[in-house]
Amino acid sequence: MRGSGKYLPIVPVLAAYALLLLYGLAAPGKWQLVAQLAFYCALGQAFNLFMGMTGYVDFGYVAFLGVGTYGMAVTISSLSDGGLGLGIILIGFLAAAVFSTILAMAVGAVALRLRGAYFAIATIGVNEGFRYLIEGARIWNGADGIIFSRHLKTALGRKMAMTVSTFWADIFVFGVAVLAAVLTLYYLRNKVGYALLALREDEDAAKVMGIDVTRYKIIAFITSAALAGLLGASGWALKLTYVYPPDVFEIHYTVEAIIIVLLGGAGTLMGPIAGGLIYGVSKYFLAITLPGFQLLIFAPIIIAIIVIFPEGLVGILKGKVHGTSLEKFVI
Amino acid sequence: MPLLKCEHVSKRFGGMVAVDDVSFEIMSGELMAIVGPNGAGKTTMFNLINGVFLPDEGHIWFAGVDVTRFPSYKRAHLGMGRTFQIPRPFASATVQENIAIGAMFGAAGGELNVEEAMEVADEYIDLIGLKAHRNKPAGGLTPIEKKLVEIARALAMKPRLLLMDEAMAGMNPKDIDQMVTFIRHIRDVEGIAVVAMVEHIMRAVAGLAERVMVMHQGAKLVDEPTREALNDPRVIEVYLGRQAEEFNAKG
Amino acid sequence: MFFEQLSGNLVQGLILGSVYGMATMGLSLIFGVLQVVNVGHGAFIMVGAFTALILFQSLGVPPILAIPVALLIGMCLGMIFYYGAVKPLVSPSGAGIRKVGRRQLGKAAGVFVAVMIAMRILSGVLDLNIAFSIFIAIILMYAFLVYVYGGRRQEKGPELATLLVTFSLGVILEEVVKQIFTSEARGYNWDLGKLDLGFTVLPFTKILASGGSLTVAVLLYLWFNKTRAGMAMRSVVEDSVGARVCGVNVDWQYALSFSLGIGLTVTSGVLLTMFIPVGINPYMGGGYTLKAFVIAVLGGLASPYGAFFGGVVFGLLENGSYTLLAALPGGEPFALTRFFSFVMLLVILLIRPTGLLRRKG
Ligand SMILES: Nc1ncnc2c1ncn2[C@@H]1O[C@H](COP(=O)(O)OP(=O)(O)OP(=O)(O)O)[C@@H](O)[C@H]1O
Numbered sequence: 013m014r015g016s017g018k019y020l021p022i023v024p025v026l027a028a029y030a031l032l033l034l035y036g037l038a039a040p041g042k043w044q045l046v047a048q049l050a051f052y053c054a055l056g057q058a059f060n061l062f063m064g065m066t067g068y069v070d071f072g073y074v075a076f077l078g079v080g081t082y083g084m085a086v087t088i089s090s091l092s093d094g095g096l097g098l099g100i101i102l103i104g105f106l107a108a109a110v111f112s113t114i115l116a117m118a119v120g121a122v123a124l125r126l127r128g129a130y131f132a133i134a135t136i137g138v139n140e141g142f143r144y145l146i147e148g149a150r151i152w153n154g155a156d157g158i159i160f161s162r163h164l165k166t167a168l169g170r171k172m173a174m175t176v177s178t179f180w181a182d183i184f185v186f187g188v189a190v191l192a193a194v195l196t197l198y199y200l201r202n203k204v205g206y207a208l209l210a211l212r213e214d215e216d217a218a219k220v221m222g223i224d225v226t227r228y229k230i231i232a233f234i235t236s237a238a239l240a241g242l243l244g245a246s247g248w249a250l251k252l253t254y255v256y257p258p259d260v261f262e263i264h265y266t267v268e269a270i271i272i273v274l275l276g277g278a279g280t281l282m283g284p285i286a287g288g289l290i291y292g293v294s295k296y297f298l299a300i301t302l303p304g305f306q307l308l309i310f311a312p313i314i315i316a317i318i319v320i321f322p323e324g325l326v327g328i329l330k331g332k333v334h335g336t337s338l339e340k341f342v343i
Numbered sequence: 344m345p346l347l348k349c350e351h352v353s354k355r356f357g358g359m360v361a362v363d364d365v366s367f368e369i370m371s372g373e374l375m376a377i378v379g380p381n382g383a384g385k386t387t388m389f390n391l392i393n394g395v396f397l398p399d400e401g402h403i404w405f406a407g408v409d410v411t412r413f414p415s416y417k418r419a420h421l422g423m424g425r426t427f428q429i430p431r432p433f434a435s436a437t438v439q440e441n442i443a444i445g446a447m448f449g450a451a452g453g454e455l456n457v458e459e460a461m462e463v464a465d466e467y468i469d470l471i472g473l474k475a476h477r478n479k480p481a482g483g484l485t486p487i488e489k490k491l492v493e494i495a496r497a498l499a500m501k502p503r504l505l506l507m508d509e510a511m512a513g514m515n516p517k518d519i520d521q522m523v524t525f526i527r528h529i530r531d532v533e534g535i536a537v538v539a540m541v542e543h544i545m546r547a548v549a550g551l552a553e554r555v556m557v558m559h560q561g562a563k564l565v566d567e568p569t570r571e572a573l574n575d576p577r578v579i580e581v582y583l584g585r586q587a588e589e590f591n592a593k594g
Numbered sequence: 595m596f597f598e599q600l601s602g603n604l605v606q607g608l609i610l611g612s613v614y615g616m617a618t619m620g621l622s623l624i625f626g627v628l629q630v631v632n633v634g635h636g637a638f639i640m641v642g643a644f645t646a647l648i649l650f651q652s653l654g655v656p657p658i659l660a661i662p663v664a665l666l667i668g669m670c671l672g673m674i675f676y677y678g679a680v681k682p683l684v685s686p687s688g689a690g691i692r693k694v695g696r697r698q699l700g701k702a703a704g705v706f707v708a709v710m711i712a713m714r715i716l717s718g719v720l721d722l723n724i725a726f727s728i729f730i731a732i733i734l735m736y737a738f739l740v741y742v743y744g745g746r747r748q749e750k751g752p753e754l755a756t757l758l759v760t761f762s763l764g765v766i767l768e769e770v771v772k773q774i775f776t777s778e779a780r781g782y783n784w785d786l787g788k789l790d791l792g793f794t795v796l797p798f799t800k801i802l803a804s805g806g807s808l809t810v811a812v813l814l815y816l817w818f819n820k821t822r823a824g825m826a827m828r829s830v831v832e833d834s835v836g837a838r839v840c841g842v843n844v845d846w847q848y849a850l851s852f853s854l855g856i857g858l859t860v861t862s863g864v865l866l867t868m869f870i871p872v873g874i875n876p877y878m879g880g881g882y883t884l885k886a887f888v889i890a891v892l893g894g895l896a897s898p899y900g901a902f903f904g905g906v907v908f909g910l911l912e913n914g915s916y917t918l919l920a921a922l923p924g925g926e927p928f929a930l931t932r933f934f935s936f937v938m939l940l941v942i943l944l945i946r947p948t949g950l951l952r953r954k955g
């Protein structure tokens with residue numbers, strides 16, 4: 013683990029994403045599937061950064077994607093006449109990250125002081141709460157949502173707007189996935205990762221060791237939330253060019269994130285990729301063959317994983333390659 | 344100046360007074376034992392010193408700082424290390440990682456990066472003789488090995504005060520002897536003050552501690568050099584009284 | 595005028611609150627005994643709502659008589675879920691899983707295929723959906739692994755696991771109900787007339803719901819305090835190690851409390867539909883889960899009676915805040931009330947986080 017070798021595990025990660033992207037570019041008919049898979053991998057990577065690394069589950073996680081989506085939507089719909097060109101997207105991403113970071117700080121200020129189950133209780137209403145705030149106080153157009161395809165065309169021109177929502181949005185999702193993976197690996201290999209490992213295992217003992225657990229929880233929480241915001245801004249806002257509150261605060265996305273992380277292995281680097289791909293592909297086929305049944309089938313699978321394979325796929329794989337030359341690559 | 348100073352410290356759980364108006368001091372490099380029967384409040388006393396609980400009354404100074412309201416991690420940065428009554432190493436982390444975590448975040452923390460901490464960990468692995476288990480998850484070790492890992496983890500923090508809860512519980516006489524030698528060695532080599540907590544006054548205390556504080560029902564009963572404590576009628580009363588009770592209960 | 599409005603609000607809030615309180619007792623009971631937060635709470639309320647709806651609409655059973663049926667359904671569900679999914683994570687004597695290797699997985703896959711084939715053959719007769727066959731096959735495969743190879747307690751702390759498991763149980767219920775009844779919102783109309791108090795009008799069904807809730811709460815109190823079985827369960831809440839030493843079968847108490855907690859929750863679903871007999875749909879539980887958490891932390895998460903009183907307080911607050919928010923220009927009072935309960939949750943957790951943890955000690 014010493015020296016330059018410590019970041020080696022990024023190689024298989026980048027390879028996996030590159031292969032996925034190449035496949036999508038080579039088989040245009042499958043681009044939607046590939047984009048969807050990238051979205052799930054990114055969702056898993058981002059969610060894992062908090063849930064996997066700390067052992068705390070945030071049931072309101074989708075709210076961060078939701079406000080990120082709004083960040084992009086509000087930016088584009090209000091600045092489209094400013095002649096910013098493509099810069100507007102950059103500002104949109106910035107707004108998305110800022111919005112989700114602010115929400116994370118607000119929620120975290122309360123929730124992160126709480127332990128275990130109380131944390132889950134504090135977060136479970138965040139998505140609904142925020143949705144009802146937007147609808148109830150008629151913020152950002154309230155329950156009607158924001159449709160900004162027109163604004164996007166004004167800002168970028170018809171053709172570019174089209175390419176952005178059909179192609180670049182998905183590329184940005186890949187970007188978020190890679191960014192999340194890089195941050196995960198960086199954390200895992202540095203003090204943050206060891207602090208999180210310690211607090212996940214035994215929070216009191218971690219404190220006694222000199223670990224400021226709240227600080228590290230906040231770091232993980234905010235990183236994870238900001239990534240979720242970027243994901244909402246690219247995978248939802250730019251791709252769909254509208255935002256509608258009941259959709260972007262839908263708890264099912266949190267469920268999906270949980271499934272992906274558990275399938276692949278919580279707290280690992282590659283788990284979310286494995287989980288995201290497996291979940292995405294099986295959901296894709298289930299959606300064709302058995303529309304509307306995905307959760308019926310996945311919910312018992314979550315339970316089975318928790319009871320029977322709590323370490324997830326990559327966790328099991330790690331055990332298998334322990335002591336072999338592949339060990340350095342699998343985390 | 345004492346390294347640690349507790350002044351009229353009390354802690355209640357509901358109606359029960361677990362620690363009752365306890366005051367005492369520890370000097371740098373001292374070897375002290377806190378003894379007392381089950382439920383006397385020893386672990387609670389440690390939790391107070393260490394910041395796992397905050398006291399309801401009283402003050403605690405450590406290294407000249409009033410740490411009464413400090414969270415435990417800040418006390419650790421000032422140089423407090425601790426082991427638990429039931430060893431609590433981080434189960435999924437390897438032995439090396441466990442000890443490195445101590446080095447990374449303890450009093451020495453600040454400056455060490457992960458690689459340096461791992462090197463420090465290796466030194467302590469040699470010290471406790473667990474080289475063979477270096478890359479194994481700590482969760483799979485025997486209780487004694489876990490205890491050793493915990494001690495090494497605490498030492499890697501470079502503490503000025505080491506609090507050891509039930510340092511010898513569940514050990515056979517040979518292990519106890521080794522542990523006593525080991526603790527004395529730590530003190531002599533690293534100059535760390537050690538407060539060990541033991542349920543019963545016995546060989547270990549006599550061999551280990553220079554000073555004994557006896558707790559009974561949350562209060563400090565005596566605080567004196569080991570030799571005197573062992574012969575103190577009040578101490579004998581607590582232990583013999585208890586044994587007499589147990590005897591009556593059985594008979 | 596003002597006083598009429600106020601007393602109207604007070605009465606409405608009180609009777610709503612008593613139903614809310616009852617709807618939270620199961621959550622607190624389960625947490626008190628097992629230290630498990632049932633994140634799927636609302637889904638069980640939904641099951642109760644459907645029980646009332648179906649019994650009333652297809653058999654003409656008045657909802658108040660659906661209560662024993664709901665209790666029974668709930669207790670059965672509770673037992674199944676406890677032994678199937680919760681016990682392996684929390685049981686003091688342990689029933690987790692040994693190492694599952696290739697051989698076990700092979701056999702489990704065999705079970706899966708066998709069940710699938712059996713279900714496909716059956717489907718010729720019963721018109722079963724293939725997704726249901728997969729669902730059943732997964733569950734039986736899982737049951738096979740847990741029961742044939744179960745044995746040792748899991749090493750890791752159970753908290754995260756129990757949260758995720760109860761959450762998934764809720765999702766399973768929602769999805770099963772959705773498959774059977776679709777996700778369209780339904781309602782029923784049970785009219786017993788109204789009571790006019792002058793300052794406010796109360797339908798008798800609401801009064802009955804409130805009375806039913808109080809009755810259940812009182813019965814639970816008597817059971818806890820006057821019967822041996824109830825006292826055994828209470829002893830587990832107070833001190834599970836002590837209870838074990840005194841010869842209480844803690845394992846069985848866990849199963850019983852989980853089952854009773856779920857039974858109470860399903861029952862409360864019946865009572866809630868008597869209060870609000872519309873909007874019955876598979877996903878109706880989410881809002882109630884949130885409310886139940888607010889109520890539970892208000893009253894002390896581990897205490898069923900605390901929960902009941904928390905419910906009454908919450909009913910009053912919710913009713914009052916709805917009236918106030920409705921007076922606010924430019925807002926949507928319904929949505930704002932739901933936002934309000936979320937804010938309340940955070941505020942309570944913010945001001946009393948240590949007090950709330952008191953019982954855990
Ligand atoms: N978190 C807590 N909540 C409530 N009571 C507690 C708590 N911790 C300890 N107590 C009580 O405080 C008293 C003192 O306990 P403590 O663990 O400090 O004793 P001890 O001297 O360490 O005993 P032992 O030899 O059993 O370790 C006991 O009666 C115990 O039940």
Ligand SMILES: [Mg+2]
Nearest residue numbers: 385386387428
């Ligand atoms: Mg103790």
